[in-house]
Amino acid sequence: MPNLLGETSGLMAFVRTVEAGSFSAAARDLNTTPSAVSKSVARLEKKIGTRLFFRTTRALTLTQDGQLFFKRVAPLLRELDSSDDAIRPQAAPSGRLRISMPGELAPLLLPGLFERFATAYPDLHLDIGLTDRFVDLIREDYDVVLRVGDPTQGDLIVRHLADLPMVVVASSPFLKSWGLLGSAEALTGVPFARFMSGGMVSPLRLADGRTFIPSGRVDCDSGRALIYAARSGLGAAYLLRCLVARELNEGVLLDLVPELALPKLPFNALHAFGRTVPLRVKLFCDFMAGEAKVLAAI
Secondary structure, three states: OOOOOOOHHHHHHHHHHHHHOOHHHHHHHHOOOHHHHHHHHHHHHHHHOOOOEEEOOOOEEEOHHHHHHHHHHHHHHHHHHOHHHHOOOOOOOOEEEEEEEOOOOHHHHHHHHHHHHHHHOOOEEEEEEEOOOOOOOOOOOOOEEEEEOOOOOOOOEEEEEEEEOEEEEEOHHHHHHHOOOOOHHHHOOOEEEEEEEOOEEOOEEOOOOOEEOOEEEEEEOOHHHHHHHHHOOOOEEEEEHHHHHHHHHHOOOEEOOOOOOOOOEEEEEEEOOOOOOOHHHHHHHHHHHHHHHHHHHO
């Protein structure tokens, strides 16, 4: 591999092109021209001896080598870009903070984020995406991602925030038909409103490690839809307890298996900055750790 220490402009052009999706969009971000970005990438390709993009008149697509190179280079450039935080740790955080969080948790997390965190750091520009899919943190240019469940991307830094309790809920009419259940075996025979992601029904997990795919005639891709289905008596629903705390308190939904131990799901913050974490990201993670403890206690 050739020495790339002198290819900063080409590396930046390459990474921003991948993140922005085109030479034109990358040029706007870098305050230059599409021709300059294209030439910088071409010089980089010549330097490393491989093609990074397939270019057509309509599309710009990463080659396999380009994908591997991007995964290696993008985190290094992020860490270099944030390295000045290490020598001025007391400076007030500023600039853009791009966050992705699950849409299901947004009603519980956004009030505190807007009312306290944003107020405390007025020089931060918050760019917040709400989605339940697992975003590609590096390619989609997020600073930090909040996720429930075990992390799936290998090279990211994971900060554990809390463990969130699960619950199986159902409506009062549903319980009149099925009754409170005391065993996992009884639970397998109950109809569920099921969570489906990527065409696959998510299993229900028990604290002892056992899992099973629930049966049911309602499949949803969001927790909010599962709550409505359960409230309508169409099935039980397996959900984060914090999402149905109000329904449980008001008696709209009831705990179907109060004596059955269910595992808690990890709630994590993920980023790609390595050991040099920008102050804005560190402060955000610290704040979310406090918010997560509140969710875990609900």
